[in-house]
Amino acid sequence: MANPLPNEQEIYKKIKEENLTIHPLIWQLIEHHVNNDIHTINLIIGATVLDGKPLSEENAKKVLNHSKAIKDFLDKLWKLTNPRPENV
Amino acid sequence: MFSKKLKLLVVDDEKDICSFVKLLFRKRGFSVFSALTGRQAISTAKKIRPHIALIDIHLKKGIDGLEVLRQIKEFLLGCRCIIVTWDSAKEKIRKAKSLGVVSYLTKPLTIKQLIDSVNRAIKDIRKRGTANG
Numbered sequence: 001m002a003n004p005l006p007n008e009q010e011i012y013k014k015i016k017e018e019n020l021t022i023h024p025l026i027w028q029l030i031e032h033h034v035n036n037d038i039h040t041i042n043l044i045i046g047a048t049v050l051d052g053k054p055l056s057e058e059n060a061k062k063v064l065n066h067s068k069a070i071k072d073f074l075d076k077l078w079k080l081t082n083p084r085p086e087n088v
Numbered sequence: 089m090f091s092k093k094l095k096l097l098v099v100d101d102e103k104d105i106c107s108f109v110k111l112l113f114r115k116r117g118f119s120v121f122s123a124l125t126g127r128q129a130i131s132t133a134k135k136i137r138p139h140i141a142l143i144d145i146h147l148k149k150g151i152d153g154l155e156v157l158r159q160i161k162e163f164l165l166g167c168r169c170i171i172v173t174w175d176s177a178k179e180k181i182r183k184a185k186s187l188g189v190v191s192y193l194t195k196p197l198t199i200k201q202l203i204d205s206v207n208r209a210i211k212d213i214r215k216r217g218t219a220n221g
Binding site: 031032035036038039040041042043044046047049050051062066 | 102104105108109111112115146172174175176194195196197198199200202
């Protein structure tokens, strides 16, 4: 997992104190895309681990596809919510 | 107590989710069926009369998972329905509960959470019996 940022606690504090929020529609997209793909990855890996067998190439590709789907979605969202000239 | 295998229906528009839930529960002795759409879910439920249904709310085409839940409970009152969705909106949870859902789970789930929830439904079936004929 990612190590916490050096200033991560300060960021959380700032979010809480300044009541920084994300628009519910953006949350809806994040939950739909990211949570669904993570859920699928959990099922693929979890079922494999419970089975005690190595991950097959076919299932490894499925995991990569779902990871890529998360990345593609985050890229799209980043571009839409950061309307700077270099992103257009 | 059950001479036949317990039947589980998984309703999700994501093929990989259906495949891996099938794999997971077949290995645990269930007969597992899946549906990618709401209509398919209802016709499959009428045909197989599942003991347990895992239902996603947001389905690609036509009727959604809450309507699937409502219809299944109409003709199969004893079916233990579990909602598995990314959607944690309070009104969805309230509606699902009013329709008789036994658990409302939000994605992403771990395998353990999913298995535990199905195990709770099995215990409930064993305790109260099944009304799925």
